[in-house]
Amino acid sequence: MFDHPMTVDGADVRTDRRDPVLDPATEQVIGHAPIADAEHLDQAVEAAARAFPAWAAAPPARREALTKAASAVESAADTIARVVAVETGKPQAESLWEVRSMAAFLRYNAALEAPRTVLKDDAEASVEVVHRPIGPIGAIIPWNAPVYVLGLKLGPALAAGCTVVVKPSPFTPLSALLVGVLLREALPPGVVNVINGGNDLGAAMTAHPGLRKITLTGSTATGKRVLAGAADQLKRITLELGGNDPAILLDDVDLDAQIEKIFWAAFRGTGQACVAIKRLYAPEALYDEVVARLAELADTVVVGPGTDPASRLGPLTTPAQLDLVARLVEDAVSSGARVVSGGARLDRPGYFYAPTILADARDGMRVVDEEQFGPVLPVVPYTSLEEVMRHVNVGDYGLGASVWTGDLATGAEVAARFESGLSWVNTHRATLGPQQPTHGWKHSGLGVEKGMWGYLSFTEIQVRYVARN
Template sequence: MSENYSMTIGGEAVRAPGTFGVVDPATGEVAEQAPDASREQLDAAMAAAQAAYPAWRRDEAARRKALLAAADIMFTRSEEIGRIITLEQGKPLADATMEVVGAGVWLKYFADLELPAEVIQDDANARVEVVRRPMGVVAAITPWNFPLLLAIWKLAPALLAGNTMVLKPSPFTPLSSLKLGEVLRDVLPPGVLNVVTGGDELGAWMTSHDVPRKISFTGSVATGKRVAAAAAPDLKRVTLELGGNDPAILLDDVDPAAVAARLFGAAFQNNGQVCSAVKRVYAPASVYDDVVEALAEQARAAKVGEGTREGVQYGPINNEPQYERVGELVAEALAGGARAAAGGGPIDGPGYFFQPTILADVEDGARIVDEEQFGPALPVIRYTDLDEALARANGTHFGLSGSVWGADADRAAEVAAELECGTAWVNTHLALAPHQPFGGFKWSGVGVENGPWGLYGFTELQVIHRSKA
């Protein structure tokens, strides 16, 4: 054990009555211990956030200054915090460091984002102004695939708007969020950001707690539905980002060799553990075999290993349940007649390593096509009719994002407009940015994150009506 991690409550380092083990996915062994918060400690965190709220919401200049200072910490300590992410999440150190840098970029963006009032009437009768007010305390629950960046996606707009926060990270990746709380204690006033860690029970306590006025959650559909149900009795506002099963449709004029590397990168970034990654590829019959082989070449060349080793591109799957799920979906597809053009199973040895896998001769109806695999396995589905491919791409409860690839960009854009999803990319995928709204249709979520639209999600509208009569 290399570091003694503590929670942040009311600006202070706080231990818990007990701890739980945090597994290094590269070894499958417990590497660190994290605090296991009690119900009383959650109450204390909520009370601290509530007490900090009145002063914090009134000082916009201080909020912007604090977010800029937080961004500077992310930039200057990116490798230090990145090493923690690699330990708990498994991704290569270069990717983990860039996650921290990205957190700084998001913080800086929101620190500079305007939150203007709107004057909708100013005449002899009245001046009517619409302003956006903060909500109060926000409960944020974050996932294990991008543990720091996705915390910042919530923290930056919530705090800029004038809210305070209690943050609970995934129990698989609590360490980077605990570190975040620690490094921001000197930047944020006590109580503005509180970080507590624990298991699913702690999350249930948070969502039903009577203090938060907003819950921002990123995770599975099943848990998101439980969050929404828990929020309903108190009419808490919610933002839910619940994952996707993102299709990539290749048109018949596509050059497989030209797009293979970008398509593979969009599917296998973070070892396929990205909500909006390509999860299934629809390729026309005329180029199907070439597409499969081009992707298989990329998979066979990929370097998988422990995240601090030189040249490693992909680490392990983050946790044992997800590792077993990916293995089960791949094995079931192969048993059903699919062909592994590359990969096809686990990598021998310790840890949760899995071969980058390209599955050919697989159809809609297979679980690995119909469900979100969230791992390093990509099915490629043959089609002969574009309208049918679109119908199959849209024929799911998910609707987070998708992409269309072709030599004629205008034609590809017309097809992309038919996708039922929050973001439709043309000749690219996973092109995310802080100024661009991110959210999903159908079961992929409620509300959006990022850009002014994400900021508005942490506010309530208020009308200031001044009579001149």
């Protein structure tokens, strides 16, 4: 059983109230997580505020500490990954990738330095624009990628000179609590504080006057609540929210080369990723072949616990997400869609849903128009590119989109028409790592994460004007 404490000001914090954490592959309790109250939040914010001046004032020490933190995460990679695998259900290899990504975020951001822009430097005056750290910030972490997103937020925030109060999801708190303990050997007390709780704690963090920014990865609905909660204090925010990513196959796509890439871009992580392919548009001439080949792949995927090395797909992480996926499939079938593979919960313990391919899907069905966030791929036929472009750019989401074709020039032209922060040709979910920014259009987010853009989002600019006469 896992039993990790919260971390406040570099010390253990345990509470009388401890909530059980379930393994989504077995529905069995795997540990207990302490639950923070308002006093714990105040203590964490106060610790972050005390640590902030010294942390902000010492860039060389920050770089050294972040490099040491990356090494601490790497040294415990297998241990952290095992916790991720049992609390999320995702395969061990994906869990280990999360941990290594966190270490990469820490190392990459440790090497960044904010630019200084000289506007004037003459006998009359020196004028330059510099970047200053915002201050103590709150980071709210989702359940689908708890360690990856933790690193994505901690790396730039800490490198920029901010201190952080972290709140993981109550569904997957164990890995973040463990990382909070491990980081104590590298970071001064108060620089990173990890407390745990539900939506009420997230709302209290958003409203807390001691936190100058909130960075959230989560659903669009949660993002709207954070935006509203932060408005009274004009608090800075970064929101990385939902997506309903389309992928368009053109007539000349090489299915032999691309069909597996398309399948895994939709299903990796059991489809529980904001940038997964959520709806696939195929030309009528290829439609039957595309559906059949995707169904063949879905039928052969090994679905099982994340701790089983043979598993390629795990369960959904929460019972609510399982219920949503089932309802969306039922709604699609009642509206005329056809289940070609899957289409039902697996008859075993755990939140398992069979990898599902839906044929005869169309825009207007909930499973096409909404973010299903699960192992379901609706395939929509189309007759003309202009027709499909009208459909893919309609709606509230604008995170990612891809086009698949044998003509790269045409692919680039189509990709340029997507109303999304990320666009791909012959790939989806591809990234250069920590240096490549992520940005959602429309309801998919506010602000930028990763790269120099994400680093600078944890700073405020200051104009320094020095008169010389």
